[in-house]
Amino acid sequence: MKKFILFTLLVIIAIGSQSFSPTAPQASLKKGQAVYETYCISCHMEDGNGVPSAFPSLVKTGNLTDKNRLVKIVLQGVRGPIVVKGEKYDAEMASITITDQEVADVINYIRNTWGNKAPLMNVSEVALAKKAVVKGYQPY
Numbered sequence: 778m779k780k781f782i783l784f785t786l787l788v789i790i791a792i793g794s795q796s797f798s799p800t801a802p803q804a805s806l807k808k809g810q811a812v813y814e815t816y817c818i819s820c821h822m823e824d825g826n827g828v829p830s831a832f833p834s835l836v837k838t839g840n841l842t843d844k845n846r847l848v849k850i851v852l853q854g855v856r857g858p859i860v861v862k863g864e865k866y867d868a869e870m871a872s873i874t875i876t877d878q879e880v881a882d883v884i885n886y887i888r889n890t891w892g893n894k895a896p897l898m899n900v901s902e903v904a905l906a907k908k909a910v911v912k913g914y915q916p917y
Contacts, residue, residue, distance in 0.1 A: 802897055809886025816873045825891040833861035836891040844898055847884050848906035854917025869917050877903040
């Protein structure tokens with residue numbers, strides 16, 4: 778009887794932990810795509826290639842590794858010269874007002890689409906990134 782109760786308890790815990798786990802990867806990417814299509818697509822384009830000399834590409838770029846910087850760019854915009862895939866950009870990107878979950882989702886989408894591959898972010902990482910100091914970052 779004790780084994781049965783222990784087994785049942787473990788099954789309940791296992792099922793419960795799956796039900797309350799952070800956003801599943803595919804769900805986050807789907808939600809992130811919706812955020813991207815609302816706020817980002819007009820400059821960075823549907824295929825993520827941006828517009829040469831105007832808006833940087835998000836395709837297979839190493840500029841997506843710093844999560845703290847990405848959170849700040851999404852929420853506060855960015856200005857000043859940046860180099861993406863060897864091309865210099867000096868335009869400004871305005872900030873957008875979205876939830877921490879939407880920030881995590883859109884960053885997950887960008888960092889895992891168009892040949893990019895990176896670990897997923899969660900809401901707690903977004904909260905920490907908002908407080909972080911990012912060297913050389915200039916908000917809009």
